[in-house]
Amino acid sequence: MTATTTAPAAPTPAAPAGGLRQSVRDSLTVAKRNLIRMLRIPEVVVFGLFQPIMFVVLFSYVFGGSINLPGAGLDPGLYREFLMAGIFAQTVTFATAGAGAGIAEDMHKGLIDRFRSLPMARGAVLTGRTLADLVQTGLTLIVLGLVALLVGWRTHENGLKVLAGFGLLLLLGYAFTWIGALIGLTVRTPEAATSGGLIWLFPLTFISNAFVPSQNMPTVLRHFAEWNPFSATVQACRELFGNLPPNYPVPDAWPMQHPAWASLIWSIVIIAFFRTLAVRKYKSATA
């Protein structure tokens, strides 16, 4: 009855590997697809670098001399070192927009329908995308780090600590791409996902210790800044890079006193929460 057509017989699908192994395999397949895309549209990566580089230059040279850093005064050199962790952290969180736009585009073009009709792990499309974004974030950080070195940024701690700082940055960026994934599945167009992935990031990154110390902010903003997940990572990086001015008064809030732990916990909580929501949304996604 099921005679073959003219083409050779189709290969038999392997028995369902199921579970974690299939999830990992499917996620890597999707990640590879997204990385190939990235190579084919290098403009996205290149333009993605402009903004942080611009911020490095603007903040260092335009604002640098006017910002009074506790424990450092108006020394632009010290401010530049202080600033870099903030720019790094802001850059990694901007990957949110890319993830959101990518997934919204896949929805828009019907690719998500195709994926959802395949016998693949349910979370793999999103995990694959976020993993590819993680690679991009890593590359961006390397380039940005080199630019920072050019304008005079230096680390003053051992290599392991510096690596740990970059590890926290990557984890934060990865966590934020899950927020992007949820946005991408929720809005209808890539354009909306891009703006929807960015607008709330501006207040979030500015009401933090990223560019200026939080000590001089009005009380409400100060509390927000001190508990902002973003600030925890920035503070942790400053400590791990040795970029805090010698007599910098660290705020008393718990996340500022234990920034590395706070950063780690925040990132894991964000991943757990938004991954759960995004995967649930994916299962019932309709273009």
Next chain:
Amino acid sequence: MPDISGLIIINNHFSIPGSPLMPGAIYAEGLVKTFGAVRALDGVDLDVPEGTVLGLLGPNGAGKTTAVRVLTTLIRPDSGKAVVAGLDVLKQPNEVRRSIGLSGQFAAIDEYLTGRENLRMVGQLYQLSARDAKKRAGELLERFNLADAADRTAKTYSGGMRRRLDLAAALVVRPPVMFMDEPTTGLDPRNRLQLWEVIEELVAGGTTLLLTTQYLEEADRLAHDIAVVDHGKVIARGTSDQLKAQTGGERVEVVVHDRSEISAAEAILAKHSMPGTGPEGVTVEKHTRRLTVPVTGGAKLLAEVIRELDGRGIEIDDIGLRRPTLDDVFITLTGHAAEDADEQGGAEGGGATADKKQKRKDRKQKKGAVK
């Protein structure tokens, strides 16, 4: 061949040919799906015997795509039952996904990947080994006449090539059951014919296929059975010949020379329209000045119509007698429904009539081009 039988053992769900108790390869009972106030599916029943093609025919917004999305596990119905390849769509969605191929309304391919990369990715996500996925991609590219473009990004492909790549992606594991949602919409006539040939070949190989289309010509050519869908319901089903017989009679088609003569010609034709169809029996297409009326009376009646038109001084460009087409079937069946929707003033219904006319016009143009 051995591979195919392997597929059967794994899935273990094929109905025994000829067994009257087993439901078809695609079976649905009382499917209901609402989106807000819109009842996209309002109790759809389907039964597609193994190895046959069902054409789901209907205007935009009739519920065709929703039906396909339910049967391919993409959305859950509010109520009803669906069995595909012997598997319960609601209870075993992942097993169903192993046994189906879906080619949606838009070519679901990644433009920045090459044709080969697209197919390898889909193969791997169907859980083929990397080696098998690669081999299969090569075979499909050959078969779908894409071998020369295999290593170019899909962005450079023409519409027809994208469609073929999309269909190839749906066939990676040679699924026993295929769903195609308006596979030829937006294709030029040459590419449509090519795609039809591919589909025919597929069906000859034993695949069960559910195909949605707005093109009656397409359903006529490809489908064994046709289900006409409107407002989320199946309003008629049967073979193309059965549906035409049900519509009955022949058609007199007149093209008048001048637009101003349409209403006079309409009055004459209405007198001869087949009993039971009433004055609504006359279909008028103003822009082409074409009038169509179902009749019973053959050539003699045609001569009479010509005499009467001539007697009233109506100049005609073209006149003829023809058997009903599926177009006629469709209009006979859905004509009232579309009007009802208009009266309700529903957002969807309001546009339906104009939409249908536009579609009809498109079809006519396509037909002309194919010839």
